[in-house]
Amino acid sequence: MTKTTTKETTHKTGNQFDYSASIAKLEEIVGQLESGNVPIDQALELHTEGQKLADDIAAYLEQVGLDIRVQANKE
Amino acid sequence: MQQYVFGVSEFVMSLNATLEGAFPYVEIEGELANFRVSKGKWVYFDLKDENSSIKCFATIYSLPGPLEDGMVVRVAGTPRLHQLYNFSFQAQSIVPIGEGALKRANDLLALKLQKEGLFDETRKRPLPYPPRHIAVITSAQSAAYADFIKITNARWQAMTFDVYDVLVQGMNAPGALVGALQRINAQPELPEVVVMIRGGGSPEDLAAFSDERVVRALSASRVPTLVAIGHEVDVSLAELAADKRASTPSNAAELLTPDKTTEKRHVRSLRKALTENITQTISTELQMVSVLRKDLGSARAYIYRSAVEALEAKTKMLAVLDPQRPLQQGYAIVRDAAGKTVLSGHQVHSGDTLAIQFKDAVVQAEVKRKGATT
Numbered sequence: 018m019t020k021t022t023t024k025e026t027t028h029k030t031g032n033q034f035d036y037s038a039s040i041a042k043l044e045e046i047v048g049q050l051e052s053g054n055v056p057i058d059q060a061l062e063l064h065t066e067g068q069k070l071a072d073d074i075a076a077y078l079e080q081v082g083l084d085i086r087v088q089a090n091k092e
Numbered sequence: 093m094q095q096y097v098f099g100v101s102e103f104v105m106s107l108n109a110t111l112e113g114a115f116p117y118v119e120i121e122g123e124l125a126n127f128r129v130s131k132g133k134w135v136y137f138d139l140k141d142e143n144s145s146i147k148c149f150a151t152i153y154s155l156p157g158p159l160e161d162g163m164v165v166r167v168a169g170t171p172r173l174h175q176l177y178n179f180s181f182q183a184q185s186i187v188p189i190g191e192g193a194l195k196r197a198n199d200l201l202a203l204k205l206q207k208e209g210l211f212d213e214t215r216k217r218p219l220p221y222p223p224r225h226i227a228v229i230t231s232a233q234s235a236a237y238a239d240f241i242k243i244t245n246a247r248w249q250a251m252t253f254d255v256y257d258v259l260v261q262g263m264n265a266p267g268a269l270v271g272a273l274q275r276i277n278a279q280p281e282l283p284e285v286v287v288m289i290r291g292g293g294s295p296e297d298l299a300a301f302s303d304e305r306v307v308r309a310l311s312a313s314r315v316p317t318l319v320a321i322g323h324e325v326d327v328s329l330a331e332l333a334a335d336k337r338a339s340t341p342s343n344a345a346e347l348l349t350p351d352k353t354t355e356k357r358h359v360r361s362l363r364k365a366l367t368e369n370i371t372q373t374i375s376t377e378l379q380m381v382s383v384l385r386k387d388l389g390s391a392r393a394y395i396y397r398s399a400v401e402a403l404e405a406k407t408k409m410l411a412v413l414d415p416q417r418p419l420q421q422g423y424a425i426v427r428d429a430a431g432k433t434v435l436s437g438h439q440v441h442s443g444d445t446l447a448i449q450f451k452d453a454v455v456q457a458e459v460k461r462k463g464a465t466t
Binding site for chain 1: 220221222250352355365366369372373376
C-alpha cells in the first residue's frame, strides 16, 4: 500500500466537518425564517445560528482545496 | 540398449511433467460443445474447431457466467493427463470471444442475475453526498482515471482516495477486480463509496465488468458502489448491479461530488436570505409595535371620551332630579310641622300647620278645612 499524505492535520479538521448536514441545517433555518411564523426572539437566535453555520461552511469551502490526501493502494 | 519401460502411473506422471514444462500456461480459442455443469461445482465441455476437439475441465468458479454450446470462447489453463479419465485441458478461466458470443453470454447472465434480483431498484442504496472517503478501483495509468481525478479535483477536493490499481481487462481482470472489492470490504475503516471506473474499449476489453464473479462481488459489497465503464452506450452488468451507474468516468466524478463554485453561490444566497428574512422579521415586528402603540392611543382617547360622556349624562340627570327645578316652574313643596314632605291629602288634618316652600320663600299656613280631592 502506498500512501501519500498532504497536510494531514488540516485535512482531518476538514474531513470531520459534515458538509451536507451543515447545508441542510442552514437551509432549514432559512426556511423557518421565511415561514414568518417564528417569534422575534427565536428568529434572532436562528439568525445567529445561521450566520455561524454560513461562516463555517464558507471557511470549509475555502480550505478544502488545499487539503487533499490521496491514499493509493497498489497490488 | 534396452528400452526403458514405464509403469502406467509413472508414465502419466512423466507425461504431465513434460506437459507442464512445455505448456505451463496456454490459451486456446474454440467453440464450446457438450457444455455441462455437474453437481453445481464441476464444469465439463469440449473445445473444438473444424477438425479437432479436446476435452476440458473447470470449476464453476472459473466461469464468467452462464455459457452454452456454440459460443466461441478463449480458455486459459494447462493440459493434463488424468490417471483414470485420460487427457483433458484444465481451464482456469473461460471468456466468450467475439461480439456474438459475448452478447449471448451477457444476455444469459443478465437474465439469471435479474431473476435473482441483483438488479432490483429496491437494492439500490443512496450514495453519501459529498463523500469524504472513497475507494477507487481502476487502472491508475488509464485516461479514465486521469479524467476522473481531474474532474473531481476541479469540483470538490475534500476527500480521501484509496486507489486500487488493478487489471481492468483480460482473463485475470475479474479476479483482480473481485480481490480489490474484497480487500476494500475488509478494511477496518470502510470508505463511504466504492467507485469502479474504466474507459471505453471493445466488448472483449470490457468483458471483465460483465463477469459473474465481479457482478456478485459488487452486489455483496457492504460499501455503496458507483460504477462507470466505457462510454455512455456501453452498459456492463456491473453497472446494473451497482448502487449507481455513471455513463462515463467523468460523469462519475460529477455524480459523486458537488461543484464547489455552485456550492459557494448557494451558500451566498442562503446567507443573503438569512439577512433579508431577519430584516423583514424585525421590520414586521416594529410595524406591529407601531400599530399597537396607535391602538393604545385610540383606546386611551375612547376611554376618556366615554368617561366624559357618562359624566355629562349624570350631570343632566342630576339637573332633572333637582328639587329646585319644580319650584322654579311654580310648584311648591308642602311639609308638616315635623318638616316631613306631605305627599298626600290623607296626611293633612284640619288645624295642622304646614310649611309651604315656594321658589323664593317659605310660608307657614294653617289647614282650615279638608275637602275631597277633585
